[in-house]
Amino acid sequence: xxxxxxxxxxxxxxxxxxxxxxxxxxxxxATPAPEEHARPLRLSDLEWLGELGKGGFARVTKxxxxxxGAVHALKMTVNPEPVPEEEAKVLRRAAGxxxxxxxxxxxxxxxxxxxxxxxxxxxGSLGRILWQRRxxxxxxxxxxxxxxxxxxxxxxxxxxxxxxxxxKPENFLANARGEIKIADFNTSRILYGAAGERLQVSVTxxxxxxxxxxxxxxxxxxxxxxxxxxxxxSLGMTILELFLGRFPIQPGSGMAYFYEELKEVIxxxxxxxxxxxxxxxxxxxGFVAACLRKEPGRRARVSQLLSHRFLTRxxxxxxxxxxxxxxxxxxx
Numbered sequence: 001x002x003x004x005x006x007x008x009x010x011x012x013x014x015x016x017x018x019x020x021x022x023x024x025x026x027x028x029x030a031t032p033a034p035e036e037h038a039r040p041l042r043l044s045d046l047e048w049l050g051e052l053g054k055g056g057f058a059r060v061t062k063x064x065x066x067x068x069g070a071v072h073a074l075k076m077t078v079n080p081e082p083v084p085e086e087e088a089k090v091l092r093r094a095a096g097x098x099x100x101x102x103x104x105x106x107x108x109x110x111x112x113x114x115x116x117x118x119x120x121x122x123x124g125s126l127g128r129i130l131w132q133r134r135x136x137x138x139x140x141x142x143x144x145x146x147x148x149x150x151x152x153x154x155x156x157x158x159x160x161x162x163x164x165x166x167x168k169p170e171n172f173l174a175n176a177r178g179e180i181k182i183a184d185f186n187t188s189r190i191l192y193g194a195a196g197e198r199l200q201v202s203v204t205x206x207x208x209x210x211x212x213x214x215x216x217x218x219x220x221x222x223x224x225x226x227x228x229x230x231x232x233x234s235l236g237m238t239i240l241e242l243f244l245g246r247f248p249i250q251p252g253s254g255m256a257y258f259y260e261e262l263k264e265v266i267x268x269x270x271x272x273x274x275x276x277x278x279x280x281x282x283x284x285x286g287f288v289a290a291c292l293r294k295e296p297g298r299r300a301r302v303s304q305l306l307s308h309r310f311l312t313r314x315x316x317x318x319x320x321x322x323x324x325x326x327x328x329x330x331x332x
Contacts, residue, residue, distance in 0.1 A: 046074065052124075062120065072104070073121075077114040090188045091116075093160045099153035101173060101183035121181065122331070127170035129330040130242060137245035140284055142322035144314040146172075146180060147239050147287065151311065153182035154231055155302040161192040163227035166206040167234035169241060176331060178324045191224035198223050203230050208259060209247060210234040213267045213294050222296075229296035232305070236291025240272055243284065248272040283310035 049062040060075045094100045102119035150172055157164055171184045189201040200221045212233035240248045249265050271292035274285045287310035290300035
């Protein structure tokens with residue numbers, strides 16, 4: 001699977017054409033829904049504002065609720081099968097987490113296509129923002145705030161017993177207020193059973209570019225800590241990519257051979273790191289290194305990352321202003 005680093009491969013807020021969509025009753029989730037969603041939604045309640053993007057699995061359209069003017073993103077799954085029960089459970093588990101995208105209900109299209117009414121993030125994904133910067137990475141002061149909010153999003157999922165398993169720039173969304181939220185739970189897994197027992201879950205699905213070494217094993221499965229450790233590796237790759245302005249590993253023989261080259265580099269070579277000649281603080285270098293340890297048991301946990309010096313020693317106000325400048329630039 002190739003890296004998703006361009007906006008047309010966005011994994012969230014991808015657009016959908018409005019024709020032929022007749023919504024059936026929505027299934028409310030645990031997220032507190034706005035007042036206008038107290039009754040089942042109808043297509044006539046929504047005004048289409050335009051396409052946001054599309055990918056191989058879903059299309060997302062920007063919509064406005066006619067009654068209140070509230071703007072949302074309507075994500076419609078291309079696959080006509082129902083929303084997997086696992087994904088619905090994840091959405092319920094994640095409901096109300098400040099750094100997790102809000103979902104206001106599950107809907108069905110005319111052919112029983114799954115659809116989700118989502119919180120709208122007007123700055124789009126971090127992947128889109130990076131693409132717009134044309135090889136310029138995100139400045140370190142802004143990146144520290146990005147990392148803090150990304151870690152908080154993962155911490156909120158992990159504390160609810162959920163592994164995301166597709167952490168990458170395209171799956172972190174931003175708005176002009178400087179908020180960043182994690183989205184897209186197609187490959188996410190719940191790690192504990194109804195009785196609290198620890199579950200082994202498959203970690204073979206996701207975007208291969210961001211796989212940790214252990215995920216390349218055939219039929220790879222992991223217990224809760226291992227699945228969460230896989231998220232931490234992907235987070236480290238994401239932060240490093242945002243800093244460099246490009247994906248940290250470059251293919252040498254063209255995309256046709258990229259998977260095998262990627263596997264070879266990640267599994268057998270030293271982990272990717274901040275280049276020695278880059279202007280980067282010891283804190284940023286240490287944060288990336290703590291995430292990109294090859295052995296899952298040696299990787300930092302999100303609870304440890306929350307107290308990492310890269311986050312705790314930043315000037316919070318200055319970092320937020322720097323991030324807002326990056327986001328405002330991306331809107332024009």
